[in-house]
Amino acid sequence: MIVIMKQGATKEQVELVVKRIKKEGLDVNIDQGTEHIVIGLKGDVRGMQDVPFNTYEGVEKTLKISNTYKLTSREFHPGDTVVDVDGVKIGDGSFVTMAGPCSIEGLEQIRECAKIAKAGGAQILRGGAFKPRTSPYAFQGLEEEGLKYIRQAADEFDMKVITEVMDEGHIEMVAEYSDILQIGARNMQNYKLLQAVGKTGKPIGLKRGIAGTIDEWLNAAEYIAVQDKSPVIFIERGIRTYETATRNTFDLSAVPLIKKLSHFPIIVDPSHGTGVWDLVTPMARAGVAAGADGMIVEIHPDPKNAWSDGQQSLNEENYMKMMQEVAILNDAMEKIKEIED
Ligand code: PEP
Ligand code: MN
Numbered sequence: 357m358i359v360i361m362k363q364g365a366t367k368e369q370v371e372l373v374v375k376r377i378k379k380e381g382l383d384v385n386i387d388q389g390t391e392h393i394v395i396g397l398k399g400d401v402r403g404m405q406d407v408p409f410n411t412y413e414g415v416e417k418t419l420k421i422s423n424t425y426k427l428t429s430r431e432f433h434p435g436d437t438v439v440d441v442d443g444v445k446i447g448d449g450s451f452v453t454m455a456g457p458c459s460i461e462g463l464e465q466i467r468e469c470a471k472i473a474k475a476g477g478a479q480i481l482r483g484g485a486f487k488p489r490t491s492p493y494a495f496q497g498l499e500e501e502g503l504k505y506i507r508q509a510a511d512e513f514d515m516k517v518i519t520e521v522m523d524e525g526h527i528e529m530v531a532e533y534s535d536i537l538q539i540g541a542r543n544m545q546n547y548k549l550l551q552a553v554g555k556t557g558k559p560i561g562l563k564r565g566i567a568g569t570i571d572e573w574l575n576a577a578e579y580i581a582v583q584d585k586s587p588v589i590f591i592e593r594g595i596r597t598y599e600t601a602t603r604n605t606f607d608l609s610a611v612p613l614i615k616k617l618s619h620f621p622i623i624v625d626p627s628h629g630t631g632v633w634d635l636v637t638p639m640a641r642a643g644v645a646a647g648a649d650g651m652i653v654e655i656h657p658d659p660k661n662a663w664s665d666g667q668q669s670l671n672e673e674n675y676m677k678m679m680q681e682v683a684i685l686n687d688a689m690e691k692i693k694e695i696e697d
Contacts, residue, residue: 358419358426359394359415360417373395373415382400382401383397384397390435423617424575425571425575426578427581429574440559441516441536441559442516443516451689453476453651454480455478457655457656458663460483460484461662462505466483467508469656472655472672473515476676477679479515480536480652482654484520486522486523487664517534518538518561520537520540521549522543534558535559536559538563544564547579551579562577563625574617590610590618590620590622590623592610592643592648594631595607602630603632606626622648623650624640624651626640627665627668628668633668641681641682655675
């Protein structure tokens with residue numbers, strides 16, 4: 357349930373409504389929208405239907421939100437949330453690229469990736485230091501050493517960092533080196549982890565789970581949003597279907613759908629979405645056309661010898677080509693947005 361205040365409602369009027377909600381034993385999230393202040397009720401709202409909010413001055417109406425992801429929903433926050441990653445804006449209408457290797461393999465490798473990524477136009481450097489690998493015998497990541505390398509490389513090329521955190525116990529360490537905390541597909545429903553990263557205040561890149569429905573994904577975001585500190589960036593990375601010709605089935609319809617249902621930005625991951633390097637560029641182009649706010653893509657100076665996900669990583673030449681093609685489509689999208697507005 358949300359309480360929508362009238363345009364120009366005073367601080368005192370808002371405070372009286374908040375006081376009443378707290379008296380009923382619930383907490384609130386307040387959204388300072390551009391037109392209306394919206395008060396979201398946190399907790400079990402059964403029984404709140406009987407509270408006569410409409411008799412409070414400054415209240416326009418109350419709205420029962422039928423889905424369970426209230427703070428993540430468009431109803432709660434009708435405008436787009438623009439996530440500010442230390443100066444890089446995601447969700448403001450521009451298209452932001454995050455590029456880098458699957459795994460950080462060493463300082464020279466991540467520096468080389470940063471150099472290529474930056475030259476192609478990416479603003480954010482990706483790379484895993486904690487790797488969720490299917491096999492326990494596969495390379496698990498360089499951990500803190502890797503975090504140091506990615507930070508150093510990003511700083512050298514004036515980029516921001518996104519890297520995965522897999523464990524509650526590592527959040528503080530990862531947050532020290534990273535600008536965005538990535539929650540991997542395998543952890544989309546690790547609710548304790550979601551609650552904990554939501555308390556950091558860092559933007560959270562939330563991958564869609566391998567078998568995650570849109571509703572489950574939105575609810576996962578709600579676990580973060582309810583902490584009232586960290587904004588969410590949805591990352592569509594493909595889901596598991598009966599198809600085996602690609603690593604995953606890249607669900608691009610998630611882009612306009614998430615945009616309809618939520619105010620948080622959504623980016624696409626055509627690397628994990630396809631798992632095949634020569635399908636990455638066409639699907640990156642499709643991501644732009646679907647209206648994504650950006651993409652995260654795996655690149656490697658020498659994909660054949662990558663320690664993980666070499667089969668889906670773009671080499672320098674192919675990455676540069678992809679970025680040129682994406683730029684052309686971005687220009688076209690500007691014109692399309694003019695028609696739509
Ligand atoms: C990754 O980004 O390298 C990764 C492991 O992704 P996902 O969680 O989507 O599989
Ligand atoms: Mn990977």
